[in-house]
Amino acid sequence: MFSRLDHDTPPVLFPKDWAEGLKQILLNIYGEKCIKDEKTFEVYGFSYPTEVLMVISYVGLDKFVxxxxxxxxxxxxxxxxxxxxxxxxxxxxxxFFDSYFAKAENQDEIWDDYVLDWEETEFAKLQFFYKVTRENIGLSIEADLLLGE
Incomplete structure (x- = not known):
């Protein structure tokens, strides 16, 4: 559903305590900004036989944001x-979020660095792919569950 590669098997979801732990780290770092923006983080992890996928959303407490x-x-x-x-x-x-929040603090710049297609990058000698969207992953997962996918 969210993966970059095609897979014949469904993903294994990372444990909720793992996701909650990463969320707490993000809140410890960016908590003041979250309070000011009335937003929080959602963290998801998926594992496939040939791919690991991490998805992190900065979401509004109001689900319409x-x-x-x-x-x-x-x-x-x-x-x-x-x-x-x-x-x-x-x-x-x-x-990524350091850059995002740095631009958000500068009123002269509007953050619009969305990357809708997978881009390859290197970080800490690791080759991986990323994209940045406005998708609400939590709502997408709920919709798929309702549709039985």
Whole structure:
């Protein structure tokens, strides 16, 4: 559904305590901005046999406010150190939100750096892919559950 690659098997969702732990880290770092913006973070992780996917949304407490969502995808091989990949991907999320909040504080600049197609990048010697959208992942997941997908 959200993955960069086509898969024959459904994803394994990362545990809720993992997602909650990452959310708490983000709130500890960006909590003042969240309060000011009346927003919070949602964190999702999906694992496929050949791909790991992390999705983090900066969502409004009012569900009608459009979120900023970053998708990060990395290829998995048999000897891949998944924990290292996830840690590096999460570190890159910090760089992304640092940039986002820096522009948000400067009223002369409007943040519009959306990347709708997967782009390849390197961070901490890790090659991975990312895209940035306004998709509300929580609502997309709820819709798929209602539709039985």
């Amino acid at each position: 459009s979120p900023i969502t970053i998708f990060l995808s990395a290829d998995l091989a048999e000897k891949t150190k998944t924990d290292d990949i996830i840690n590096d991907m999460f570190d890159s999320v910090g760089v």
